[in-house]
Amino acid sequence: MNRQTKEMRLVYRDFLKETNLERQDLAVLEADLSSSMMTHTLAQDFGDRYINVGIMEAEMIGAAAGLSLRGYKPYIHTFGPFASRRVFDQVFVSLAYAQLDATLIGSDAGVTAEVNGGTHMPFEDLSLMRAIPKAHVFEASDDVSFQAILENTLQLPGFKYIRTTRKAPKPLYDDKQDFSKGYCQLREGDDMTIVASGIMVAEALEACQLLEKEGLSVGLIDLFQIKPLPDNLESLLAGKPVLTVENHNKIGGLGSAICELLSQRTDTPVKRIGVDEAFGQVGKTDYLLEAYGLSVGHIVDAARAFIES
Numbered sequence: 001m002n003r004q005t006k007e008m009r010l011v012y013r014d015f016l017k018e019t020n021l022e023r024q025d026l027a028v029l030e031a032d033l034s035s036s037m038m039t040h041t042l043a044q045d046f047g048d049r050y051i052n053v054g055i056m057e058a059e060m061i062g063a064a065a066g067l068s069l070r071g072y073k074p075y076i077h078t079f080g081p082f083a084s085r086r087v088f089d090q091v092f093v094s095l096a097y098a099q100l101d102a103t104l105i106g107s108d109a110g111v112t113a114e115v116n117g118g119t120h121m122p123f124e125d126l127s128l129m130r131a132i133p134k135a136h137v138f139e140a141s142d143d144v145s146f147q148a149i150l151e152n153t154l155q156l157p158g159f160k161y162i163r164t165t166r167k168a169p170k171p172l173y174d175d176k177q178d179f180s181k182g183y184c185q186l187r188e189g190d191d192m193t194i195v196a197s198g199i200m201v202a203e204a205l206e207a208c209q210l211l212e213k214e215g216l217s218v219g220l221i222d223l224f225q226i227k228p229l230p231d232n233l234e235s236l237l238a239g240k241p242v243l244t245v246e247n248h249n250k251i252g253g254l255g256s257a258i259c260e261l262l263s264q265r266t267d268t269p270v271k272r273i274g275v276d277e278a279f280g281q282v283g284k285t286d287y288l289l290e291a292y293g294l295s296v297g298h299i300v301d302a303a304r305a306f307i308e309s
Helices: 008-020 039-049 057-069 080-084 088-097 110-116 125-130 143-153 200-213 233-237 254-262 285-291 296-308
Strands: 026-030 050-052 073-079 102-107 136-139 159-163 184-187 192-196 218-222 225-227 242-249 270-275
Touching (some): 008 039, 026 039, 057 073, 057 102, 080 159, 088 102, 088 159, 110 285, 125 159, 125 225, 125 242, 200 218, 200 242, 200 296, 225 254, 270 296
Parallel strands (some): 026 050, 136 159
């Protein structure tokens, strides 16, 4: 698809700005990263409903809980590791256990943290958020899907977590795409189905196109709703090998969710591609994709070997 994509942080900022014109119950919370996410420009629009707490992420979750109790819909942003590892107990108890309405955005997912390095590179946030009872967990794959997920959060009750990047993604969808199922089927295939999320959807799509030139028919599903899993996903995947691809630890993320879903089936073998027993490191995204075995070439090799086996 040839179109100019919008930076994910601008999608987030503009969603909040435009929604605020129609309703006055949104609150925006940041922890000293408002310029990184471009939300600093919202201070005038939101007034007292725009809160930058500084480098105090746990305090930010507590403030969001208080706002939710008062009837507001808080939208909370920080980098992925600070939105998950650093504040897990506060998120679990103050928001989820209390059954409050809040949407938490964890940006710079996985290798897209790039030069911020290992301490800022979340490979375990999906694992943590999936473990929270009744949580809704999403990962946006491009700007159009991010917009659709954000709009969906306005109607969903309870705690929501969205994993995303900040910069412009590779284009996947146009404005007519239907996101109501919780997944998008980009390709159908007879030999295998790849299930991917986030930035790995574009990588997997390129891999599918290369495999097609080799005579292999590989389907592709963008599973942007990771919890709860879509109702008909099991029947859609049944009967053919499934390869999961994620910019996340193999443990607890997308691949684990698919294995749990298909664990009672003997007709659907699953192989997982993800970060394998490794911490983050400094580097550009393309380098890191290669370093962690997530690049297009690695996906092609893994898919080919899996089909042949």
